Amino acid sequence: HQPLPTVSGANAETLAEAERRIPHMLRHRERAITAADYRQLAADTPGVQMGRVELLPRFKPQQKRSNVAGVVSVMVLPQKDGNSLPNPRADRPFLEAVHAYLDDRRPLGTELYAIGCEYISLGVSVSVQISGGFGREEVLRNVRQALRDYLWPLPGGGPQQTGWPLGRAVNQRELEVVVARVA
Secondary structure, X not given: OOOOOOOOOOOOOOHHHHHHHHHHXXXXXXXXOOHHHHHHHXXXXXXXXXXXXXXXXXXXXXXXXXXXXXXXXXEEEEOOOOOOOOOOOOOHHHHHHHHHHHHOOOOOOOEEEEEOOOOOOOOOOOOOOOOOOOOHHHHHHXXXXXXXXXXXXXXXXXXOOOOOXXXXXXXXXXXXXHHHOOO
């Protein structure tokens, strides 16, 4: 009998999941050497539900400096079901778990940071002409949802459906296409 409830557990790994994981493990042998190693190991951090991993080589987050030798920053976002506000943010325990997992696997001379993201506010103004037979509130809700889907930072969002790309400018024409696809 278990007197206390357990939390943050995971389902047992399926055979298909193990077959996908084992070649990666043999390739990097649980060591973070290449960019792909860092991404894969961060995504495999035990006890966290990872939504997205981005590697920022040579980026020192406290000083917001790029091209710093010997530094690797791993930007991580937790998984979030759906894409309602607020956007996903990595809290301190999440970042600490990723850092601790990677820290044991990084090369000795590498300065490692696990960081969340900084969202930039974006205001979008859209004019919509509603055709007969469509309800105004429903159309406007669908337009807002289509824009949110497109700009979402996790997989499913962005032009390639891998999450909105870091540092990529928002293109007005692309947003017009997204809005035009709404019935």
